[in-house]
Amino acid sequence: MPQMMPINWIFSLFMFIMIFIMFNMLNYYISIIKMNNKMNNNNFLLKKNNWKW
Template identity: 45%
Template structure:
């Protein structure tokens, strides 16, 4: 099996790093996170009426 030249290894490394960065960017922008402030923060307080 012939050996790869150092330049080919460098291009292969750059190729995979570029793919990783593009994949990360695409995943970051494709997922829509709902912000916690957008949801209504209504807490229903349960009132307990103790009748002794």
């Protein structure tokens, strides 16, 4: 049915945009969590390894 093709294209575009936005949000928040963990670990290591030669 050719009359339904525009709806299919609009639906496909909508799904692509939603998946794209979700993917970007997940990447953003995962990188923030990893960065916070690295900063906390670095601070912990700096405080722990306080060698006096």
